[in-house]
Every structure is written in structure tokens, then in C-alpha cells.
Amino acid sequence: MKLTFLSKTFGALFLIALAAIGSVGLQKPADAQLQAQTEPAQNACSIASAQVPESVFDGVNLSAEQFAAYDAVTKRYDDEVVSRLTAKATKVIKPNAVVGFFQRQGVEIPPQLQETIASEAGNSKPAQIDSLTAKYGQHGSFIPEKTLVYNQELFEEFQKESQILLLQILAVMNPEQQQKYQQNQEAFRRSDKACGIDNSPFIKVGDSYELGGYY
Structure with missing residues (x-):
């Protein structure tokens, strides 16, 4: 699978934030995913996937100043929001x-x-x-690997903060850049829907949401 974000630039927790609010798919569908579908579904998935850009920033052309503003926004999110919500989540080490x-x-x-x-x-x-x-x-x-367990209230707070982050990212751009960025996002959404892909890193277990990793 090929990452469709600039993975060397954007941290994993930031990708998780955008996935949490359904703002962008993280990966294009793999061949195995296509083969598991019926022929009509394969065709729809292939067409939608072909229209997905390499990154949601394709054609947005941020300036150096805009990238600096973007970095400041995402750093605040990582330093303040992610650390706060991670501290509130329950950490569990599962037997497997x-x-x-x-x-x-x-x-x-x-x-x-x-x-x-x-x-x-x-x-x-x-x-x-x-x-x-x-x-x-x-x-x-x-x-x-530890599993972070978020209750419903924490997960909703995560989604709220992630939505604020997305608005702050858009505020870095001019109207033309915003339009291109949102067009790219919509291409990812169409591809995810056509291919039956759920890119959310969270797993819903009962009334909780789980997220695995090394914390």
C-alpha cells in the first residue's frame, strides 16, 4: 500500500486525528482488497482510486510561510491536545x-x-x-504494544479537537488553496466509499474506542 499523505512530514498522531473525523483516507486500496470484491465493485473502486491524488496537498502549493504556520498548528495539536487526551485514556497491555x-x-x-x-x-x-x-x-x-482505551466522552472530545485542527489548517490557506485541498479530500472519501475501506485507526469495542501503539 502507498501512503497518500506526506508521511515523512506529518506525524502519525496527526494522521490519526484526520482519520478520526473522516477528513481523509490514509491509504489507497491494495490489489488484494480489489480482488476480494465483485467485478462491478472492483470497477467502481478502480475508477475512484485512479482519481485519488498522491497527497491531500497535491496542487495546493503552500509557501514556506504557510508551511511554517501549518507546522505551528500541528505542533500545538500534538503537544497540547494529543498529550492531554492520551493521559486521560486507559492504557492496557493485552495478552496477545x-x-x-x-x-x-x-x-x-x-x-x-x-x-x-x-x-x-x-x-x-x-x-x-x-x-x-x-x-x-x-x-x-x-x-x-499498549492499547489506549477511550470512553465515548473522550472519543467525542478527540473528534471535536480534530475538527478544530482541520479548520486551523484551512485557515493557513487562501480560498483557492482551500478549494483544492477540499477537492483532494473528497477524492479520498469517494475512493474509500467505493472500495469499502475504513481507514480509522480506532476500533470500537462495546462503548469504548481502542487505539494500539507504543506509548
């Missing part, structure tokens, strides 16, 4: 959570050993972290 390996700074690991550690971590569960640490702890740390 993914285990990640984080190499110790300044420590060099031979490529073959790196592959071995990555493979063992990828096939392990949180209950096995102690044994992994005993074998490879001198090279780095093993950290389980």
Missing part, C-alpha cells in the same frame, strides 16, 4: 499484544542477529518479555 524491540543507543548489532531478535520478538507475547530480555537485553529493550 505485539512485542517491539528497541535497539539501545550506541550499540551495534550484526545484521543476522538483528534479524533473529526481530523474528523472536515478532513471534512473542508480553509474557515472554523476561526471557527475551535475558537473552538479548544487552542490545536493547523489548516493549509490548
Whole structure:
């Protein structure tokens, strides 16, 4: 799959914010997704996907000053909003959570050993972290993926703040740029709908919304 945002520039939490309010799809459909659909659905998905730009900023042509203003807006969101809502969410380590390996700074690991550690971590569960640490702890740390659990009230606050962020982003642009940006967003929405894709990183479980990651 190809990211349709400028992923090297925009942080993952910012992408999550836009996905939370349905403002933009994060990925174009993969071939496997197309093959799983009926032929009419494949055709509709292919047509809509072909009209999706590489990024919602394609053709917007922000100036250096506008990018600086954009950076300030998103930094405020990350520093203030995301940290506040993350602190309020409940953090849970599930028994089947993914285990990640984080190499110790300044420590060099031979490529073959790196592959071995990555493979063992990828096939392990949180209950096995102690044994992994005993074998490879001198090279780095093993950290389980944590699940952030937002109740309905917190999730609605997340959506509200994300909508404010989107309006602040639009305020950085002139009317012509806003129009192009919103046209790009609409192209993503059409593609998502035609391809049956739900790009939200949140998983609704009962009355809560869950978001996995390393926090």
C-alpha cells in the first residue's frame, strides 16, 4: 500500500486525528482488497482510486510561510491536545499484544542477529518479555504494544479537537488553496466509499474506542 499523505512530514498522531473525523483516507486500496470484491465493485473502486491524488496537498502549493504556520498548528495539536487526551485514556497491555524491540543507543548489532531478535520478538507475547530480555537485553529493550482505551466522552472530545485542527489548517490557506485541498479530500472519501475501506485507526469495542501503539 502507498501512503497518500506526506508521511515523512506529518506525524502519525496527526494522521490519526484526520482519520478520526473522516477528513481523509490514509491509504489507497491494495490489489488484494480489489480482488476480494465483485467485478462491478472492483470497477467502481478502480475508477475512484485512479482519481485519488498522491497527497491531500497535491496542487495546493503552500509557501514556506504557510508551511511554517501549518507546522505551528500541528505542533500545538500534538503537544497540547494529543498529550492531554492520551493521559486521560486507559492504557492496557493485552495478552496477545505485539512485542517491539528497541535497539539501545550506541550499540551495534550484526545484521543476522538483528534479524533473529526481530523474528523472536515478532513471534512473542508480553509474557515472554523476561526471557527475551535475558537473552538479548544487552542490545536493547523489548516493549509490548499498549492499547489506549477511550470512553465515548473522550472519543467525542478527540473528534471535536480534530475538527478544530482541520479548520486551523484551512485557515493557513487562501480560498483557492482551500478549494483544492477540499477537492483532494473528497477524492479520498469517494475512493474509500467505493472500495469499502475504513481507514480509522480506532476500533470500537462495546462503548469504548481502542487505539494500539507504543506509548
